[in-house]
Amino acid sequence: MRNATYETGAFFVRDRSWHPKAYTPDYKTSVTRSPQKALLSLENTVSEITGPVFGHDILGEKDNDLIYNFARPGESAIGERIIVHGKVLDERGRGVPGVLVEFWQANAAGRYRHKNEGYMAPLDPNFGGCGRTITDDDGGYAFRTVKPGPYPWPNGVNDWRPAHIHFSIFGYGFAQRLITQMYFEGDPLIPLCPIVRTIADEAAIEQLVAPLDMASTVPMDARAYKFDIVLRGRRSTMFENRMEGN
Amino acid sequence: MVQPLNRLKESPSQTAGPYVHIGCVPNFLGIEGVFDSDLGKTMVNDETRGQRIAITGRVIDGTGTPLKDALLEIWQADSNGLYNSPSETRGGADPNFAGWGRQPTDLKSGVFRFDTIKPGRVPFTDGRMQAPHVNFWIVARGINLGLNTRMYFADEAEANAEDPVLARIEHRVRVQTLLAEPTDDGYRFDIHLQGDNETIFFDI
Ligand SMILES: [Fe+3]
Numbered sequence: 149m150r151n152a153t154y155e156t157g158a159f160f161v162r163d164r165s166w167h168p169k170a171y172t173p174d175y176k177t178s179v180t181r182s183p184q185k186a187l188l189s190l191e192n193t194v195s196e197i198t199g200p201v202f203g204h205d206i207l208g209e210k211d212n213d214l215i216y217n218f219a220r221p222g223e224s225a226i227g228e229r230i231i232v233h234g235k236v237l238d239e240r241g242r243g244v245p246g247v248l249v250e251f252w253q254a255n256a257a258g259r260y261r262h263k264n265e266g267y268m269a270p271l272d273p274n275f276g277g278c279g280r281t282i283t284d285d286d287g288g289y290a291f292r293t294v295k296p297g298p299y300p301w302p303n304g305v306n307d308w309r310p311a312h313i314h315f316s317i318f319g320y321g322f323a324q325r326l327i328t329q330m331y332f333e334g335d336p337l338i339p340l341c342p343i344v345r346t347i348a349d350e351a352a353i354e355q356l357v358a359p360l361d362m363a364s365t366v367p368m369d370a371r372a373y374k375f376d377i378v379l380r381g382r383r384s385t386m387f388e389n390r391m392e393g394n
Numbered sequence: 395m396v397q398p399l400n401r402l403k404e405s406p407s408q409t410a411g412p413y414v415h416i417g418c419v420p421n422f423l424g425i426e427g428v429f430d431s432d433l434g435k436t437m438v439n440d441e442t443r444g445q446r447i448a449i450t451g452r453v454i455d456g457t458g459t460p461l462k463d464a465l466l467e468i469w470q471a472d473s474n475g476l477y478n479s480p481s482e483t484r485g486g487a488d489p490n491f492a493g494w495g496r497q498p499t500d501l502k503s504g505v506f507r508f509d510t511i512k513p514g515r516v517p518f519t520d521g522r523m524q525a526p527h528v529n530f531w532i533v534a535r536g537i538n539l540g541l542n543t544r545m546y547f548a549d550e551a552e553a554n555a556e557d558p559v560l561a562r563i564e565h566r567v568r569v570q571t572l573l574a575e576p577t578d579d580g581y582r583f584d585i586h587l588q589g590d591n592e593t594i595f596f597d598i
Contacts, residue, residue, distance in 0.1 A: 154480040160401075162597065167407045168538035175409075177536030180456035181587050185568075187597035190559060194516050195529050195544075196598045198479035199469060200434075200494035208429065217428050239402045252417025261425055262413045263501065264463070276428050278417045314410070314417055320481050322469040323598045325531050325540060329408040343409060346538050352406040378402045 157382040158192035159323050160239055168346035175342045176303055196323040202248045204282055211280050214253070214293035218276030225275035227256025227294025229370040232330070232358070235287045236317060239381030243287025249377075250280040250316040251291065258297030258311075267299050292370060298337055310337035310344065319379045330375045333359045407540065410533035414465045419498050434467065434496030437510045441490040444473030444511030448580035449545065452504045453532060456588030460504030464534035467496045468508055468545075470527075475514030512547070518558040525553035525560065532585060542596045545583045548573040568594055 170182035190196070210217035215225045232251075236244045254260045254277065257269035261277050275294065283289045296311050312329045319325070331338050338344055338357065347353050355378075364372035415423040419432040438446065449468070452460040470493050471477050478487035478494075487493065491511065499506045515523045528545040546554055554560055554573070563569050571593045574581035585593045 156481050156483050159598075162404065164539075164597070166403055170538055172538060175536070175538070178409075178538060179536075180459075181461070181534065181536035182538075183541065183592060183595050184456075184588050185592050185594075187595050188563065189597045190562075191519055192598060193518055193524065193559075194477060194482070194484075195469070195471075195524070195527070198477040198481045200478070200492060201480055202433070206433065211429070218425070237402060239404060241400065241402055250417045252413065260413045260416060262416055262423065264412055276416075276420065276425050278420045278425060278428055280417075280429070314408075314414070316410075316417060320479070322529055322531065323542075325467070326405065326407060327410045327414075327533050327540060328405050329411075346408070347406050349406075352403065355403065355405055356408070378405045380404050381401070 154320060155382045156197060157384060158197060159321060159380040159382055162380060166349060166352050168348070172342075172346040175346050178346070192321075192323060197321050199320055199322040199324065200318065201246065201320060202282065202318070207280065207282060212291035214275065214277065214279045214291065217279060219274035223274045225255065225294050226272050227275075229292065230295050231290055231292050231364065231366065231370045231372040232313065232375055233288070233290035233361075233364060233372060234358075234375040234377065236283045236289065236377045236379060237287060238319075238379050242381075243283070243285075244319060244379060245283055245285045245287050247283050247320070248280060248318045249283060249289050250278070251313050252278045253293065253296040253313045254299055256294045256297050258299035266302075269297065269299070295332070298335075303342055307342060308337050308340070310335040310341050315377065317377055317379060321380075321382075324379045326377075326379060328377070329356060331357045332373060333357055407538060409535060409538055410465060410540075412463050412535040414463070414533060415498055418465055418496060422498055432496070434494055437492065437495045437508065439490055442511060443488050443491070447510060447512050448577075449508040449510060449528065449574065449583055450577070450580065451506060451574075451583040451585060453499060453506070453534070453585045454587065458589075461499055461534050462501055462504045464499045464504075464506070464532060465496065466499070466506050467494065467531045468510070469494050469529040469531070470510065471513040471516050473511055473514050475516045477516070515553065520558070522556070522558050523553075525550050525557035530585070541587075542598050543585065543593050544572055544596065545574050545581070546572050547581060548575050563594065
């Protein structure tokens with residue numbers, strides 16, 4: 149990791165109108181799982197400002213290659229080969245280096261390797277569906293995978309998830325912790341999806357749609373999609389009077 | 395017109411979904427051979443300083459049903475009240491304690507369990523000491539944005555009484571939703587997403 153001096157300021161207040169609300173009845177599961185009382189606002193203390201940071205020692209060689217990290221020797225996952233790359237930025241537009249990014253997804257047929265999965269599409273014996281990486285000095289990351297298929301899910305009788313990849317991102321503070329999903333440019337299922345539509349603002353939805361990036365493809369190997377992720381930024385500590393010990 | 399502030403918007407959250415285990419705890423799910431072990435599974439080793447405790451509990455929905463597909467992460471100080479984080483400015487934390495744990499709820503019972511240590515006290519923004527607490531982050535299918543809460547220790551009455559965060563809770567009857575009760579080997583902390591006992595969640 150490059151930055152020797154870590155920021156210790158409080159985070160910008162989260163814009164909760166940009167995020168989905170907890171209670172979104174078109175996404176039925178949220179009805180009984182959404183808190184109904186007001187959240188208690190809490191200025192950031194050291195408990196929220198700090199967070200776990202991971203070293204490269206946790207990573208295996210193929211952690212960022214879902215085509216091969218579960219495959220039998222000499223074999224590979226079936227599907228459209230793609231590279232997903234981008235930057236983890238903060239709200240001030242600066243790259244966030246050295247943070248863990250985890251991702252998981254269905255296989256090319258839209259089937260997850262999970263005990264509770266009920267879709268009839270086939271499992272790919274060479275596809276596990278999970279990967280992870282740590283951002284570089286500029287906040288950049290990349291991984292190779294196959295494009296996931298859309299899949300049906302029990303919400304409405306005919307609800308289908310658009311193709312998507314789940315992302316879990318760590319920053320430097322526990323208050324930055326974020327899980328979200330990446331969608332693919334041009335997918336006609338995006339505007340139909342009740343989970344996508346838990347987000348009220350069209351511009352916020354667009355922030356989760358990755359464009360095809362033909363400049364970053366690998367000829368005869370994989371197409372590329374670009375997906376930048378923005379984590380909460382910190383207030384500058386320059387003009388803050390902090391008590392000793394914090 | 396004025397100059398733009400040039401601030402980016404935080405990426406909007408989307409639910410972790412029912413298959414969060416694949417990405418976050420694949421070995422728990424039986425996807426073996428990709429990652430050596432599930433991150434955050436083991437929090438303590440023989441060298442870790444502090445009192446060993448188990449934190450067990452459930453995440454309960456508005457019908458009283460425990461979630462069987464939730465994922466919880468905790469973040470806490472070491473036994474001296476220091477966080478093992480580069481943003482910790484007060485000193486070096488116990489190198490044998492990362493302070494971060496991650497556990498799924500059991501796929502059948504809905505029970506989660508963290509084997510950890512009791513944290514020390516850390517200061518509030520004005521320097522007053524907070525009571526010992528463990529920070530929780532909860533994601534699951536049906537939860538659109540991860541929920542933040544804190545677990546305090548019911549048997550720390552004196553520290554809890556002077557805690558600046560607990561002091562802010564207007565409806566005093568709700569304070570108990572943040573208090574974990576002692577058990578044989580640690581503490582019990584049930585999280586209620588709705589209802590009369592709805593846990594206090596924080597906008598941090
Ligand atoms: Fe999914």
